Amino acid sequence: MNRNKGIKTSFILLLVCLFVLSACSSKSDQGSASSAASSGSASQSASSASGANVTLNGVFLGATWGQATQELAKEYEKETGVKVNIELVGRDVMYQKLALAIAGQANYDLFNVDYNWIPEFASTNSLLPLDDLIKKYNVDTSAYLPRALALTQWNGKNGSFGEGGTIYGLPQTIHPHLLWYRADLFNDPKNKADFKAKYGYDLAPPKTMAQFKDAAEFFNGKVVDGQKIYGWAAQASKGFGNVHTWLSFLYSNGADVIDWNTMKSSLSTPQAIEATKTWVDLLKYSPPGINDYTFAEVASDAAQGKLAMAIHWSWSAFEVDDPKTSKTVGKWEFVQLPAMKESVPHLAGWSIVIPKTSKNAEEAFKFMTWLENKQNDVKQALMGGGDPVRTESYSDPALTGAKIDGTDVQRFRRYTALSEAMKTTKARPFFPQEEKWETTVSEYLSAAQFGKMSVEEALAKADEAVNKMLK
Amino acid sequence: MKKLRLARTGPYLVMAPGMILLLLFSIYPVLFLLKISFQEYSPISIRNPFVGFANYTNLFQDHNFWNALKVTAIFVVSTVALEFAIGLALAIILNRLPIGQRLFQSIVLLPIAMAPTVVGLMFRFMMNEQYGVLNYFMELLGFSRQAWLSDLHLALPALIITDIWQWTPFMMIILLAGLKGIPDEPYEAASIDGASPWQMFRYVTIPQLSRIISIALLLRTIDAFRIYDTIYMMTKGGPINVTSTLSWIVYDQGFKFLEFGYGAAICVVMLIIVVSFISLIMKRMNLFEAEGSR
Secondary structure, eight states: OHHHHHHHHHHHHHHHHHHHHHHHHHHHHHHHHHHHHHHHHHHHHHHHHTSSOOEEEEEEESSHHHHHHHHHHHHHHHHHSOEEEEEEEOHHHHHHHHHHHHHHTOSOOEEEEETTHHHHHHHTTOBOOOHHHHHHTTOOGGGBOHHHHHTTEEOSSTTOTTSOOEEOEEEEEEEEEEEEEEHHHHTOHHHHHHHHHHHSSOOOSOSBHHHHHHHHHHHTTOEETTEEOEEEEOOOOTTTHHHHHHHHHHHHTTOOSEETTTTEEOTTSHHHHHHHHHHHHHGGGSOTTGGGOOHHHHHHHHHTTOEEEEEEESGGGGGTTOTTTOSOTTTEEEEOOOBSSSOOOBEEEEEEEOBTTOSOHHHHHHHHHHHTSHHHHHHHHHTTOOOOOBGGGGGOHHHHTOBOTTSSSBTTTTHHHHHHHHHHOBOSOOSTTHHHHHHHHHHHHHHHHTTSSOHHHHHHHHHHHHHHHHO | OHHHHHHHHHHHHHHHHHHHHHHHHHHHHHHHHHHHTTBOOOTTOSOOOBOTTHHHHHHHTOHHHHHHHHHHHHHHHHHHHHHHHHHHHHHHHHHHOSSOHHHHHHHHHHHHHSOHHHHHHHHHHHTOTTTOHHHHHHHHTTOOOOOTTTSTTTHHHHHHHHHHHHHHHHHHHHHHHHHHTSOSHHHHHHHHTTOOHHHHIIIIIHHHHHHHHHHHHHHHHHHHHTOOHHHHHHTTTOSTTTTOOHHHHHHIIIIISOOHHHHHHHHHHHHHHHHHHHHHHHHHHHHHHHHHHO
């Protein structure tokens, strides 16, 4: 009887083990399953690559530029007969799909990537270098904004953003941080008079961080159109949001996150400490719950008229100009970020790459260059896709002359500030461990935001954790 | 004799095909997981060297792991205990309802039918500091607004409340099934002996339900231990790391940093913890069984 019980118990324990472990490993299992499932179709595509009926499979971010790509892919099929399936997914899923597709040699030809993944995947020889194809098809890469193209280049050196190198993709959209401000509030005569009386100088879009602080303090708590408004907002949530905003402060104060010569974390320099303290201190002029603000909350508060200023991505401006959802259509203007020592906004951007495992690399490249040609760069912007990556697009009359529906307000009025920002903007640290670096630093910044650690302590601990990671 | 043998082996024969399939589809990932927990393994790496116990030694020196273990323990103990208490109370009430049992059951069961991601998103909206319905009612009742998801002291309780809302009905339905299976005789006997309602509950209901309670606790504990989706939708492990559970750091290591080897080591440790707990419950179940057969 006891022996039977023992057997039963062991059997049930074994089953529980299997369930729990299966749950832990289900993703890797999925990866191998999907690769196995796709290997059949991969060989099918390989054979069809030389024929007329090529089908490309791409995975794009489920953002506006991904949706625009889906639409344009239909036009491409009509023009060339090449079918392009575009799957739209979120950022996390995209990263997993890319890694597992490469590991499992799945049948994907194009991936839309956040640029910080390029050094990581290029360093493991997982992305197709495009230099030969660029030469073969005579693609003029000088037409792209230099800092947009630099997001796709990697010369194998850590921190080498802007130093050239092998081209692994083409940029699809860029969006540096801009300072958003409510022009109607800044131009209001009463606000102007009150501001001058309090601070002794004219109220204008801030050019320095000291002016930004004054303006944030001045507007914070005011009641506008029956609703309380806050001085400013920006992404501040743990994850990636807080790192993204903080980098703009850090870069603008002349600091860098890593000493690229020694590969040691450099977050405890006086410049980094000053920048971080400034940012943390300014959060008191932000809405309650700011430490949980992601991209969506900033855009939503701006559209609902709850903010006087924001430090936010250029591309997101469409959200405040949408008459269906915004109470502030045409009221926002955009300028360069206020300078600490100088104005160096953090640059975000998404590029298109071809995994080395693609069976239709050449066809994928043709689609990619078609998607990012002069006409389609403008078309994507008009479709609400994202900010253009070609220099000439910024002076294209189709964009400069476009108005918000039913108004006389320029739809792309941010382009002047954006073009200026693209001359000084800087990418996130350019090295293969960037994703892990960001997560590590984010946690300590979050501790400083919540006052659980002093800025100095948080940065020192972040230094320690990053150095451990870099070993 | 032949019949006896068939009676003994019959159930195993019937279960065999299912079990074989389960083992086939589970055994490989499990062995693979165990193997890569001893490797520096990334799916995009050209080489994935064996590193012995390095992943495990690093794990025990990682403050994130100890924090996640603490958060997981608080989460599991709080949710399972409260879900059990509320579930049992609801089951007893429902069992005594003269009418409307089915309707009430259907309504109460709705949360289980919802995907955890949907529940997470729903509660994220409800607990939004500025627009959330929860703060609206708090203000109506004269309380101040709370930053439910970004306050260091409220974020974990917010997750616990969400889990309780979704999974208490599950506990309730299992316990209700158990209550319905208790015969009337023991209650009648206790009543004749002059037992009070509390004594009947303590000495009749609870012992009769003990096996069902063990199963309910077992299932909910395993499930609570693996919580991930709700955290993803509501707090993403923050603020700072107050809602980072073991599953959350497994995800971070595996799918954010592609450090599958390290992630696998965490999974193995999780497994050891869960299996230890299961053994404990099983032991108790065996004890009950032994007591019952005496």
